[in-house]
Amino acid sequence: YQLLTGIFLGAIHAKYDAIDKDTPIPTDRQIEVDIPRCHQYDELLSSPEGHAKFRRVLKAWVVSHPDLVYWQGLDSLCAPFLYLNFNNEALAYACMSAFIPKYLYNFFLKDNSHVIQEYLTVFSQMIAFHDPELSNHLNEIGFIPDLYAIPWFLTMFTQIDIERCVRESINLFCWTPKSATYRQHAQPPKPTSDSSGIRSSTPYFPTECPDPPKTDLSRESIPLNDLKSEVSPRISAEDLIDLCELTVTGHFKTPPKKTKSSKPKLLVVDIRNSEDFVRGHISGSINIPFSTAFTAEGELSQGPYTAMLQSFRGKVIVIVGNVAKHTAEFAAHLVKMKYPRICILDGGINKIKPTGLLTVPSPQI
Known part of the structure; x- marks a missing residue:
């Protein structure tokens, strides 16, 4: 976890010792309720000493992060x-304090609804x-993720078989274009410099996330309502160019090539009218x-x-068009027909036009 969170040992003990963990605060009652229920099956964490350590680490985090709040699930996140x-x-406190802004940025805001949603x-x-x-099936019965998935994210899946979770995630995400999981609230902004030109940071963990x-x-x-x-995720033009192994001209930078073995086969479906398609389209699409795709x-x-x-x-199928609503509806139709790995090109064909990648047929003589 030190490597994962980029902990720098520095003065973590002095910082932790300086935090007031004794003065009563409103969160104490909820912490007292949650601790006995957290990992009851584990002899170490369920021991009186374990409960006391839980209490101190959780309270230290709450006190040292006045802009954030204690949500149920933080105890499970603290456990590992x-x-x-x-x-x-x-060190437990430092790891948790570094982990949360890096992997659960803004999850513990008082109003975290926009992030969670x-x-x-x-x-x-x-x-x-x-x-x-x-x-x-889930959509038909109205079983939305709000009803079951929030604890998974708040606890970073610490209550499930983590080995299986990692194994299945690897299997899934080797078929998932990276930009399909883009979230605007996923990472903190880059650290800024103060008036003296010194970048603000904590003494023992980095604030900068690789991005x-x-x-x-x-x-x-895009707006959350949009x-x-x-139904289907969007992917970036960068990912599409990379997956199609296209070479960009001009000031655009071609994404680095991947090995063919790691690259999923894909099909680009252009849903514009035939006249627009003939004027210029992605090679191989x-x-x-x-207007005539479905009965x-x-x-x-x-x-x-x-x-x-x-x-x-x-295989991965990318829907490309010039009207966002149409591409979303086309993708939703395919999902309804049980087509897996359907995604939408973010920004549509207009994102590709400036790259010089559109194929234009030679004029007939």
């Missing part, structure tokens, strides 16, 4: 840090991306105009590229 550093409370929406889109049949530089081809933030209206019953209309689309079932 305390378990691994049972004889070093200061964004995470839950992206989570719902990931279900649709990987398991459309499950997604359809690739944003370009004109990166994912853009994000919620889309197929054209299925939105009144919601089935795919038979056309020249229907068989190709069906042959790519199970």
